[in-house]
Amino acid sequence: MRKILIVGGGYAGFYTAKKLEKWLRRGEAQVTMVDPLPYMTYQPFLPEVAAGTIEPRHAVVAHRRHLKKTTVITAAVSKVDHAAKTAEITPAVGEPWTVDYDVLVMTAGAVSRTFPIPGxxxxxxxxxxxxxxxxxxxxxxxxxxxxxxxxxxxxxxxxxxxxxxxxxxxxxxxxxxxxxxxxxxxxxxxxxxxxxxxxxxxxxxxxxxxxxxxxxxxxxxxxxxxxxxxxxxxxxxxxxxxxxxxxxxxxxxxxxxxxxxxGVMANPVVRSTDLPLEERGRLRVQADLRVINDDGVVVDAWGAGDVTATPDLTGAGVGGFTVPNAQHAVRQGKLLARNLVADLRGETPREYIHKNLxxxxxxxxxxxxxxxxxxxxxxxxxxxxxxxxxxxxxxxxxxxxxxxxxxxxxxxxxxxxxxxxxxxxxxxxxxxxxxxxxx
The missing domain is CATH 3.50.50.100 (FAD/NAD(P)-binding domain)
Structure with missing residues (x-):
């Protein structure tokens, strides 16, 4: 079985894992998802949580409750060496350890972007x-x-x-x-x-x-x-x-x-990898969500969601890329799972295209x-x-x-x-x- 490592359990990572559970055949691949949090947050509800109209626990989705076939690790990925196909995992308590993988999926999301303003x-x-x-x-x-x-x-x-x-x-x-x-x-x-x-x-x-x-x-x-x-x-x-x-x-x-x-910026975890980044620190991917560098596709490396610079084929994206929002992350996660399955079976991956609703x-x-x-x-x-x-x-x-x-x-x-x-x-x-x- 090929080992698929998903870094990040937000929209893109969670939906990638969920759809892989649905579409992979028995024994076709082993899926592991790593995220520091044990849940996915539905971020559009955060303003209503802050205002008291939604109970906080109702705006999150537990990883382990809904990912029955995926190995879920609640820890941080601190380093990725894609050339060697290894990742270092650092838990909140205990010593870091290294895992090996065959296919990497980078869906680490974004963090708040701040400026050096005093206070x-x-x-x-x-x-x-x-x-x-x-x-x-x-x-x-x-x-x-x-x-x-x-x-x-x-x-x-x-x-x-x-x-x-x-x-x-x-x-x-x-x-x-x-x-x-x-x-x-x-x-x-x-x-x-x-x-x-x-x-x-x-x-x-x-x-x-x-x-x-x-x-x-x-x-x-x-x-x-x-x-x-x-x-x-x-x-x-x-x-x-x-x-x-x-x-x-x-x-x-x-x-x-x-x-x-x-504003937001790509999760800094991508800076601790040997994967190609663009000028804003996002992972470089092409429209089918495979990671690319100046020489073409980086084999067995994929990405989706806010951590990536994904081309917007509709032409509506800022700077030619999809904007960082849940609408794109969810759909990219689903397509990424489909493309991973297609790639495992020797089929051609599809390109991501979604017109804003x-x-x-x-x-x-x-x-x-x-x-x-x-x-x-x-x-x-x-x-x-x-x-x-x-x-x-x-x-x-x-x-x-x-x-x-x-x-x-x-x-x-x-x-x-x-x-x-x-x-x-x-x-x-x-x-x-x-x-x-x-x-």
Whole structure:
């Protein structure tokens, strides 16, 4: 049997493994998938997790529950030597070890791309994984509780000021969802009013949401402005040291919740391989998802998803490549599995081509925007389209039922406003009161 090693268990890696289980014949290949996390995160739901409309565990899919024929290793791949066809695996606990393989599949995804702005690494929270979304929710609920005990002033303003950096889909969605979440939180505190809260979105470009038309993006700006949120276009974050926000426009204010959504980059694990990368650090692949270098195809090396620079044969991609989103990663993962099976059987792999089905975003409860070509839908209909699409797109019926259940219960029972700010320090109460031996 040939040994197939999949590096990364996100959209592309998970769907590659799942489809290989379906299409491989008994004894045809042995599949191993390695990822530091034991689950795949459905990232389009992270804004709603942060806003309390989806339970965090319902937005993730456990690897071992759904990959019955795949050997799942919860650890990090720290080095790949494709010339020798070996990979070094480093677990969270224990010594690293080396595995050999016959076919490599690189689907390690992307991580948040940041810049050396003072204070960002120390103060900001990203929005790439479920833990970050949970931390954002807990921080906001804790800040409101603290602010309700303070008189009007700078400290209360800092606690009630939320900043989102990045005006792409992820940034706008979490910005709008948090503003909607704040309106629900305010109703629980008679000491606070919505006018006490402050929401700032910082975008370096001259517009937001490049995936939709300019007209739709301007509508989103107007819609958010009417809700009391402020969007700073053509503005860069200059500093966030100690939570003090300094903008390139000269404006300055303080915030205790800074969410960073200003772009992604290929997982740095690809830099620890001998595989060819392009100038942005992404793995070079051709349209059939085989890795290539200047001399042609790199034998037995494949890649898909955000970690790769995959040609967009529709001509719509930025720079000629598919954009890093779930829509492409899922479809590339499925095609990659099909191509791996075809290659094992001496057949010709297919090229990846997928025309964008449009873009849909939620803007808080009962509000959204959808764009497909010249067709634009806004408001409540787009919100229903957003929930319908993503509710059906999350894999497996157990996840779909749980997510739709979240929405139904929230509609009748109202949004769950409980935060657990001490989640990261669960032993704090025990340590405080625990008896210790006398000196």
């Amino acid at each position: 960002v690494a120390d103060e900001a929270i990203g929005l790439k994984n479920i833990e970050e979304a949970m931390a954002i929710r807990d921080r906001m609920t804790d800040n409101f509780a603290k602010a309700s005990n303070l008189p009007p002033g700078p400290e209360r303003d800092r606690l009630l000021t939320t900043v989102v950096v990045g005006g792409g889909f992820a940034g706008i969605e979490v910005f709008a969802e948090l503003r909607s979440f704040a309106s629900a939180l305010v109703g629980s505190y008679h000491q606070l009013e919505m006018d006490d809260t402050h929401f700032h979105l910082i975008e370096a470009m001259g517009r937001i949401m490049p995936e939709v038309s300019l007209k739709s993006s301007l509508w989103v700006i107007k819609d958010l402005a009417q809700k009391g949120a402020e969007i700073h276009l053509n503005t860069q974050l200059a500093s966030a040291v100690g939570g003090k926000i300094e903008l390139s426009s000269g404006e300055s204010f303080e915030s205790d919740l800074i969410v960073w959504t200003a 449009g873009a849909v975003a939620g803007l808080g409860l009962y509000d959204g925007v959808y764009q497909n070509g010249r067709l634009a839908v806004r408001g409540l209909p787009a919100w229903f389209m957003h929930r319908g699409y993503h509710g059906l797109a999350i894999p497996f019926w157990d996840r779909k039922v749980r997510v739709f259940g979240n929405w139904i219960f929230s509609f009748f029972l109202r949004r769950d406003l409980v935060g657990i700010p001490d989640r990261d320090v669960p032993r704090a109460a025990f340590e405080r009161w625990a008896s210790r031996p006398k000196a």
